[in-house]
Amino acid sequence: MGFGDLRSSSGLKVLNEFLTERSYVEGFVPSQADVAVFDALSAAPPADLCHALRWYNHIKSYSSQKSSFSPRLYHKFPNMQFSSSITSPNIRELRILFMLFQEDEEATRIKEERLAAYAAKKSKTAVIAKSSILLDKMEECVRSIVMDGLVWGQSKLVPVGYGIKKLQINCVVEDDKVGTDILEEQITAFEDLVQSVDVAAFNKI
């Protein structure tokens, strides 16, 4: 998510700035994105950040209806700097639950972190994927993706909770030859096995 650490005053300032012209975090109706940001806040914003405070009070007034907000559309916010410190357990759970209800199949997620390190010649990406059944089959499919400049590394299964495990697989990618977008596309092409893809970590080497 894109606001920085919402527990710090700089993160709150970014949120306030964002909400100056918007009533909600995403679009024009309350959504799970609002719930996610609301939960990430430890307390009500101070009175001098009037827009954040207005939004906070508004979302608070929904109290019980929050679970029925529409699901969030974007995984990242436009024009915002990327920082993963907001990924609190609450947000992940929201997303997982939503996916469970939607499809009862394996879910793969690679979370993409756009760093300025795109200029790097070689970068190592660790891919986190979530899945529940037929993990071997899925791993095979993922490894079958062959591209120039892409080398698959080791993989492991990490339990996520609610009986779901995620497939985390490493790969070394040469930025000039392989872009993470293309890789993501190829992985999600296995529609039956893969629900979504996210990049967990993205390091330069």
Next chain:
Amino acid sequence: MAIRELSSLEKYLGLKKPNKYTTQGDRKVPVLQNNNGPPLVGLVTVACHLVKESKRAELLGSSAESRAVVQQWLEYRVTKLDGGSKEDVRTILKELNTYLEDKVYLAGNQFTLADIILYYGTHSLIVDLSVQEREQFLNVTRWFDHIQHMPGVRHHLPPVAVLRNRIYTGRHH
């Protein structure tokens, strides 16, 4: 003008049969001739009647306090906005801006008829504002953009483009 607003309101409320309106007086006050009883005169009167007819009473406010606030803003529309002159426009916008600083909707946290009627009323004012002025009345702009994106509200009025990236921020980055 008022008649177009009322027919837009009918569309938003989903009323099947459009009513026939007439006007009276120089100010073109809308009149709805009811079959059952005496004619309803006045934008606010007719609007409230339409809302009740469509069984969307929550649009008039859910608590006693919010009902009072809705009525207050409906009256504001008729007395200040329609009756006011060009010079009053700035005062009106300033008042709205201060009021909307801590509220998402006019009645607080709920979308009501007051938002719709005031949206219709302020549309012509907002359209005439320059970009700089729109940033001056940021809260009004925000509220206006929000209301015009609500499904079904904007029928006869063109959408007003609200700049997302502010030009005049007053801060140096």
